[in-house]
Amino acid sequence: MGKEAVVAKSSPDACGHLIAMLFRRNLLDFSAEERSHFVQALDLAKRTTHPQYVIATRRSEEILGDDGNTPQFENISIYNYFVWTHYYSVKKTFLGPGQESFGEVDFSHEGPAFLTWHRFHLLQLEKDMQDMLQDPSFALPYWDFATGKNVCDVCTDDLMGARSSWDPAAISSNSVFSQWRVVCESLEDYDTRGTLCNSTEGGPIRRNPAGNVARPTVQRLPAPQDVAQCLEVGSFDTPPFYSNSTDSFRNTVEGNDPMGRYDPAVRSLHNLAHLFLNGTGGQTHLSPNDPIFVLLHTFTDAVFDEWLRRHDADISTFPLENAPIGHNRQFNMVPFWPPVTSTEMFVTAADNLGYTYEVQWPSQNFSISEIVTIAVVAALGLVGLIFLGTSYLIRARSKMDEANQPLLIDQYQPYDGGYEKAQNATQPMV
Ligand SMILES: O=C1C=c2cc(C(=O)O)[nH]c2=CC1=O
Numbered sequence: 520m521g522k523e524a525v526v527a528k529s530s531p532d533a534c535g536h537l538i539a540m541l542f543r544r545n546l547l548d549f550s551a552e553e554r555s556h557f558v559q560a561l562d563l564a565k566r567t568t569h570p571q572y573v574i575a576t577r578r579s580e581e582i583l584g585d586d587g588n589t590p591q592f593e594n595i596s597i598y599n600y601f602v603w604t605h606y607y608s609v610k611k612t613f614l615g616p617g618q619e620s621f622g623e624v625d626f627s628h629e630g631p632a633f634l635t636w637h638r639f640h641l642l643q644l645e646k647d648m649q650d651m652l653q654d655p656s657f658a659l660p661y662w663d664f665a666t667g668k669n670v671c672d673v674c675t676d677d678l679m680g681a682r683s684s685w686d687p688a689a690i691s692s693n694s695v696f697s698q699w700r701v702v703c704e705s706l707e708d709y710d711t712r713g714t715l716c717n718s719t720e721g722g723p724i725r726r727n728p729a730g731n732v733a734r735p736t737v738q739r740l741p742a743p744q745d746v747a748q749c750l751e752v753g754s755f756d757t758p759p760f761y762s763n764s765t766d767s768f769r770n771t772v773e774g775n776d777p778m779g780r781y782d783p784a785v786r787s788l789h790n791l792a793h794l795f796l797n798g799t800g801g802q803t804h805l806s807p808n809d810p811i812f813v814l815l816h817t818f819t820d821a822v823f824d825e826w827l828r829r830h831d832a833d834i835s836t837f838p839l840e841n842a843p844i845g846h847n848r849q850f851n852m853v854p855f856w857p858p859v860t861s862t863e864m865f866v867t868a869a870d871n872l873g874y875t876y877e878v879q880w881p882s883q884n885f886s887i888s889e890i891v892t893i894a895v896v897a898a899l900g901l902v903g904l905i906f907l908g909t910s911y912l913i914r915a916r917s918k919m920d921e922a923n924q925p926l927l928i929d930q931y932q933p934y935d936g937g938y939e940k941a942q943n944a945t946q947p948m949v
Pocket residue numbers: 628774786790791793794800801802803804806807
């Protein structure tokens with residue numbers, strides 16, 4: 520049995536059957552043995568031909584090849600299939616020779632399906648790896664990227680690969696990931712010749728965390744507070760269901776301003792984590808080639824799942840229509856097969872999908888204005904308490920004085936020398 524997952528409990532599915540629960544854990548909590556097992560599993564997925572899927576390497580117009588008789592499909596490895604599906608979802612649309620390709624269609628980003636698309640993407644890889652390992656308990660771990668730091672803590676040789684000492688944008692030769700070669704990098708071909716990404720591998724993974732000197736705002740990872748604030752955004756998504764949606768949880772976690780305001784210069788959470796990697800992992804058509812992509816997205820999915828749990832999974836703000844192409848609730852998510860819609864993925868994972876996350880969520884810090892309000896209310900309360908306490912003490916004190924000094928009580932006879940007179944009366948005269 521794989522060590523990544525602890526199948527500690529089971530839960531009933533929609534039909535009432537018991538399904539084992541997978542625990543997606545923080546990669547940094549893995550033991551040395553678990554780390555090695557996970558890295559080897561990824562490497563095996565990179566080298567194992569996908570047992571079920573082939574990829575199309577030409578558009579439907581040319582799918583039978585130049586002679587009209589040679590189907591343009593190729594085998595691909597399990598991991599490279601994961602890369603290819605992401606590439607396909609973001610690829611530009613070829614409009615014809617000599618024409619600029621159309622880049623405004625993105626089936627997996629900048630729209631409501633961002634979270635549901637990537638959730639299914641991860642589930643497919645996880646299932647493929649379980650089958651490859653013949654281990655149904657294999658679970659993908661996550662990278663809690665919301666550290667607020669300017670270092671990549673999973674970039675060590677026992678995990679995702681340290682920085683090479685020779686080239687700051689390369690992976691150390693002690694890591695197996697320095698041997699990985701990327702697919703889908705021939706953008707020029709796709710955009711000018713209308714070809715599609717094929718299974719041919721090219722250059723190595725490039726990664727230079729925090730190293731983008733031209734853009735200081737992407738040299739530091741998101742902070743825990745960004746996650747806490749994002750989880751407070753109440754609506755799943757808002758019109759126009761795009762990258763400029765305000766007060767939208769989806770747009771906030773995808774990576775605009777943590778308060779849900781739109782500022783094109785701002786990158787946070789998921790987008791910031793991609794750009795922080797500064798290399799293969801920061802370019803949308805290529806990013807899954809860097810295996811950190813898997814961990815970055817499991818964490819993003821964990822935030823989504825926590826939001827679904829806290830806000831009671833209300834799909835009413837997931838549009839039925841008017842979202843960008845591919846992003847409406849009932850659309851099949853491109854290019855997954857068998858067909859799957861966002862609605863099917865808009866459910867709490869533990870109750871419906873058989874997995875859950877072990878995460879300690881950061882609590883919300885108070886803003887300056889909230890701190891001032893709390894301080895004023897507390898000060899007023901204190902003044903009130905002091906006033907009440909003082910008046911009570913004064914009243915109690917005066918009651919005590921009355922009890923302890925009976926001579927001051929009105930009814931008591933004032934001293935008039937009567938005692939002495941009486942005494943004198945009983946004394947015999949000498
Ligand atoms: O692979 C991705 C790369 C990204 C870069 C940005 C950005 O905000 O500039 N966003 C990205 C999302 C990705 O999925």
